[in-house]
Amino acid sequence: MLNVGSRGSDVTRLQQTLASRGFNPGGADGVFGPRTKAAVQAFQRARGLGVDGVVGPNTSRSLFGSSDRKYYDGVSDFAPAGTNPGGLHAGGGWGGSQGVSDRATAIAHSMGVPVTSTKRNLADTIRVGSNTGSDHYTGNTNAYAVDYGVSGARGTELARRIADAYGIPRSNIGTYNRHTITVDGQRYSVQLLWQVAGHYDHVHVGIRRA
Ligand SMILES: [Zn+2]
Known part of the structure; x- marks a missing residue:
C-alpha cells in the first residue's frame, strides 16, 4: 500500500x-x-x-499486473496480441462483446464524453452511410460498437486512453488495424477508429468475438 x-x-x-x-x-x-x-x-x-x-x-x-507489466514499462513496448490487458470482462449481449466495450464507455464517461451511437438496424445503417460489415450493424450478432462524440485534442486523449486500457498500440490510432485480445478466455478483435475517414467528430470502438 x-x-x-x-x-x-x-x-x-x-x-x-x-x-x-x-x-x-x-x-x-x-x-x-x-x-x-x-x-x-x-x-x-x-x-x-x-x-x-x-x-x-x-x-x-x-x-x-503481470499481464500488462510489459506494456507499462514504456510507451513503445506494447502488450502482445492475444493477451488481456487487464480489467476487461466479456458479458451482456452480442457474443459478450458488449461487456468488453464497457471499459471504453467508462473512460469516455469519466471525461464527460457522450455515447452517440451503438448498434444500428439496416435502415439506420443505410441512413448514416455505413455498411453491413460494420460492428454497429445488428446483423453482426457477435459484434458490438460504440461511438463517442468528441473532437480535437479531447478526441485524441480519449483514443489514447482507450488504446492503453485495451492494450492497443497507440500507433494503431489513425489506422483501421484491428487488435486481438483475450478476455475471459475468449478472443476478441478490437478496432479503435480516430482521425480516419468519417471519424473526426467521434471515436469509434468496435469489438468482435473472434
Ligand atoms: Zn462507429
Missing part, C-alpha cells in the same frame, strides 16, 4: 510507471507527495477504479 508520505524505491517505480502511462507525477523522486497523489487519482479515474489516491491492491494490479 502506497499513500501520501510513502518513500522509497517502490514510490520511484510507481512514479515512473505513472509517467509512462501519461499521468505526470511531477518527477520520480521516490517521495509520494500531492502531485503523485493527483496522478494516481487521474489513473484511477481513467481505469474506472475507486478514486482515493491510494495505491492499494486494485490500483496496484491495474498498474503493475
Whole structure:
C-alpha cells in the first residue's frame, strides 16, 4: 500500500510507471507527495477504479499486473496480441462483446464524453452511410460498437486512453488495424477508429468475438 508520505524505491517505480502511462507525477523522486497523489487519482479515474489516491491492491494490479507489466514499462513496448490487458470482462449481449466495450464507455464517461451511437438496424445503417460489415450493424450478432462524440485534442486523449486500457498500440490510432485480445478466455478483435475517414467528430470502438 502506497499513500501520501510513502518513500522509497517502490514510490520511484510507481512514479515512473505513472509517467509512462501519461499521468505526470511531477518527477520520480521516490517521495509520494500531492502531485503523485493527483496522478494516481487521474489513473484511477481513467481505469474506472475507486478514486482515493491510494495505491492499494486494485490500483496496484491495474498498474503493475503481470499481464500488462510489459506494456507499462514504456510507451513503445506494447502488450502482445492475444493477451488481456487487464480489467476487461466479456458479458451482456452480442457474443459478450458488449461487456468488453464497457471499459471504453467508462473512460469516455469519466471525461464527460457522450455515447452517440451503438448498434444500428439496416435502415439506420443505410441512413448514416455505413455498411453491413460494420460492428454497429445488428446483423453482426457477435459484434458490438460504440461511438463517442468528441473532437480535437479531447478526441485524441480519449483514443489514447482507450488504446492503453485495451492494450492497443497507440500507433494503431489513425489506422483501421484491428487488435486481438483475450478476455475471459475468449478472443476478441478490437478496432479503435480516430482521425480516419468519417471519424473526426467521434471515436469509434468496435469489438468482435473472434
Ligand atoms: Zn462507429
